Amino acid sequence: MPAAPRTAAGVAREPERFRGELDLTVEPRHGRSVAVHQYHRGALRVLRPLYLDASGQVTYVVVNPGGAYLDGDRYRLGLTLAPGAELLLTTQSATKVYRTPHTGATQTFTARLAAGSRLEYLPDQLIAYRGARYRQDTRIAMDPQASLVLADVITPGWSPNGIPFRYDALRLRTAVTMGGRPVVVDNLQLGSGDGDGDAGTAGPGLLEGRTHVGTLLVVDPRVGAEQVDAARAQLAARLGLIGGATALAVPGMVLRVLGDSTETVSAALLAVVDDLRAAWTGQAGVDLRKY
Numbered sequence: 001m002p003a004a005p006r007t008a009a010g011v012a013r014e015p016e017r018f019r020g021e022l023d024l025t026v027e028p029r030h031g032r033s034v035a036v037h038q039y040h041r042g043a044l045r046v047l048r049p050l051y052l053d054a055s056g057q058v059t060y061v062v063v064n065p066g067g068a069y070l071d072g073d074r075y076r077l078g079l080t081l082a083p084g085a086e087l088l089l090t091t092q093s094a095t096k097v098y099r100t101p102h103t104g105a106t107q108t109f110t111a112r113l114a115a116g117s118r119l120e121y122l123p124d125q126l127i128a129y130r131g132a133r134y135r136q137d138t139r140i141a142m143d144p145q146a147s148l149v150l151a152d153v154i155t156p157g158w159s160p161n162g163i164p165f166r167y168d169a170l171r172l173r174t175a176v177t178m179g180g181r182p183v184v185v186d187n188l189q190l191g192s193g194d195g196d197g198d199a200g201t202a203g204p205g206l207l208e209g210r211t212h213v214g215t216l217l218v219v220d221p222r223v224g225a226e227q228v229d230a231a232r233a234q235l236a237a238r239l240g241l242i243g244g245a246t247a248l249a250v251p252g253m254v255l256r257v258l259g260d261s262t263e264t265v266s267a268a269l270l271a272v273v274d275d276l277r278a279a280w281t282g283q284a285g286v287d288l289r290k291y
Contacts, residue, residue, distance in 0.1 A: 019066070019073045020044030026058060026117075027082040033058040037080075044075060047092070055283055057086035057118070068096040069105035069134065077109045081117035081146070090288050091123040094155070097132040097167070104133030104169070111139075113146035120149040120273070122286060125262045128167035129157030138174040140219075144250070147220040149276070150174065151269050154190065154213045155262050167191050176219055183250045184219065208242055210258035214265040216272060219252035222280060228253045231272045238268050245272075 020043035027036045033056055035049065043066040050059040062077070069075070081087060097105055113119055128134060142148055152172060169191040176184035190213070207213060218227075228247045235243035235257065241264060243257035255272060259265040274285035 017074065018042060018076045020064065020075045022046065022062065022076070023078045023080075024060065024087075025080040025082070026085040026087050028056070028084040028086075032056040033085045033087060035060070036082075044077065052088070052287070053283055055086070055281060057088055057283075059088040059090070061090055061092050062123070063092045064095070068098055069100070069107075070098060071100040071105065072103045073105040075105075075107045077107070079111040079119065081111070081113045081119055083114040084116045085114070086118040088120045088122065088286070090121075094124045094127050096127045096129070096157070097134045098129050099131035100133045101131055101168075104135060106135045106137070109136070109138045111141070111148075113140065113142035113148060115143040115145040117143075118147040120286075122149070122151050122270075122273070122288065125153040125155045125266065126170075127155045127157050128170055130166055132157070132167040133169045134167075134171070136172040138172070140174070140176045141180075142176060142178060142219065144178050145221060147222075147280075148176070148218065148252075149220075149273055150217040151273070152215045153262060153265050153269070156211050172215075174217060176217075178250065184217065184248055184252070184254075186215070186217065186254060188213075188215065207258050210242065210260055212259045212262060212265045214255075214257040214259070214269050216255040216257075216269045217252070218254075218272075218276065219248065219250065220276075220280075221251045223247075223251045223253055227276065227279075230275060231255055234271050234275065235268055238264065240264060241268055243268065 021041045022044040023039040024035050025037035026033050043064050045063050047061040047063060052059055111119060140148060172188045174186045228245050231245040241257055241259045245253050245255045247253050257265050257268050270286055277283040
């Protein structure tokens with residue numbers, strides 16, 4: 001009897017558990033980062049690798065041919081970056097979550113970052129429609145000398161009359177550990193959760209009347225007061241947004257931005273990412289045009 005398939009980390013898979021699975025292991029080879037292990041099953045896969053500049057950083061684009069997350073769907077993505085590996089991971093298009101009244105939809109994202117590795121995970125926006133229930137569980141285990149840049153933008157689905165749909169419940173939980181010790185936990189919960197599909201956005205503790213929310217998490221030994229202040233200045237210069245940047249207990253920072261469009265919120269987050277790239281690696285700004 002053949003052995004059960006395993007992930008890059010050696011953990012046995014449950015073949016029918018997930019609607020889509022994806023594993024990537026990236027290592028540096030001859031001045032470039034390359035995938036030395038790749039596995040996909042179901043409704044997740046990646047396009048051929050891209051090299052957007054001469055840095056050797058590899059870019060992969062995740063594709064979901066199904067086009068949307070439906071009730072009961074479960075997805076799993078797993079990354080392993082060897083020492084010195086550099087990966088920019090994005091998605092081909094927005095992640096859409098339709099009405100999921102029963103069990104909801106879930107995505108689990110795990111990454112292991114060795115010393116000197118660098119992960120930039122910059123997916124397109126998450127669009128949650130009326131009655132959507134979605135849980136995203138992101139777990140990063142990283143060396144103190146690794147670099148992590150992680151972004152999320154949440155957008156309400158659009159209706160024919162132009163009124164944004166109100167999703168039911170969204171929970172995005174991100175946890176980062178170093179040497180097994182928790183160093184970052186961000187738990188973002190939005191929506192009423194009462195099943196009426198009308199989350200509401202006005203008032204303290206909600207979205208202050210805004211419709212879109214973006215988060216940028218940076219964990220890197222080079223982050224200090226100068227980088228946090230520069231991020232705050234970027235946000236302050238953008239009219240119509242509410243946002244802030246907070247230093248972490250370890251070298252790093254987290255940004256939260258509220259706005260009224262995907263474009264303005266994403267642009268604010270990417271401006272900070274571009275500043276860090278220019279200062280740390282000399283790379284140009286992120287250009288992920290896909291159309």
